[in-house]
Amino acid sequence: MSKLYIARSPKLAARSLDGEMMIMSGADSTLYTLNKTATIIWQAADGKTSLQEIVEHRIVPEFEVEAGAALQDAEALARELAGHGILQVSEEPIPQPNSAAGEAR
């Protein structure tokens, strides 16, 4: 399985509400909410940390899940979010322009 890199799409609005991320797509004003696991992945999506590292360092210790299964779920989630245009997925690190690197809280 090749490494995947993920990055937040630049034109989104986002805010964490009690640990769950609200995301508004600027393109069509669609609102999404992410559960706590997806929120952790989304917040860590800086384009340079691989999804595997995110799962190993952020998801596995937090939720005490088996790493292989967690990575499979995370990849499926990343591709689903990419389908909605709210996450970029690549097999290479994704360079982030300074102005677009949002600081979602």
Next chain:
Amino acid sequence: MSVLMQEMSEKALALGVPLSVQLDLTYRCNERCVHCYLDHDDHGEMTTAEIKYLLDEMAEAGVFILTISGGEIMLRRDFFEILEYARRLTFCIKLKTNAVLIREREAARIRDLGVESVQVSIYSHRPEVHDAITLVPGSLKRSLDAIRFLKSQGLKVIIANVLMTENMQDYQGVRALAEELGVNSTLDPTVTPMMDGNRSTVRLGVDESALKQVFRDQSLVGDVDEFCAVAASPSEDQMQALPCSAGHTAAYVSPYGDVYPCVQFPLPSGNVRKQRFIDIWKHSDQLREVRSIRLKDLPSCSQCAHGSTCTRCPGLAFMEGNMRGPSTQDCEKSFARTGIPSANLLSRKPAAANLVQIRALPTLAGATA
């Protein structure tokens, strides 16, 4: 509001999070709309640094939807610097503007910054009417050109129209124009009193017969019978309902840093130059009082036939002198909609004159006895 947004609002309410804030960057304006509620002089606007600090605080407090308005926002030389900073904090940004200063370059920059929507005020499809309201010749053309620039960038544009006697005949023309431009439009029949309490602007609003006409326009309200139906008395749940989001999940910040429950609710609740935004939001006595009010606490409105369907604005009530009182403009709307006078309007009827007339009858009876 989408179901998901409704869910998020309820969650924010339960957590005490200010989900949405309107921030006015300036009260200065390049138009002089006859119905405007603002004093356009600059009494000491927040600096760029103060606004950036406030944006940091608001992001930290959980504000998600940030409406940037004025005055005319484009008159701030630092407008794009502020907008860029706000977007870096990932606010969902809605702009309100007359758009007169927006050309291709500005429209492209707004698009690049990922703004959610741009609301533009248009009062008529006819220049002679629109420009007579803005008091700026050529303003309709410039605003419409700007809407086209914004649309060509793929931005979501909303035309906002305020219904007044002066443009009453033109609201369908504005709607047709919006359709032609491929944008949404809103129509507001409420003219707001000035923030200093001056109510002279309210007189520009439409009269009862015009309101009746608008409320029976199927293209605006959908099912007229349903819209104009008299509702049942408020249920126990409705008696416990909140009047609106002002002060509960929404707030307003003026160009001078004053915090209010809403732009239409000028109850000074603190100033971000003196206190942190979150401290004002959490601990202001004024906001606490606003939050304590339920329909059951409104002496007149809780007894009113329209209690469950009225659009009562607590801010307009406050500007009439009592935040627990009725908002007469909304009473008039309920009356125009249903033909049933509100408890407030009934109490205002010239009862004394009627009593005088009734008192006169015994005299007549005495004369014939």
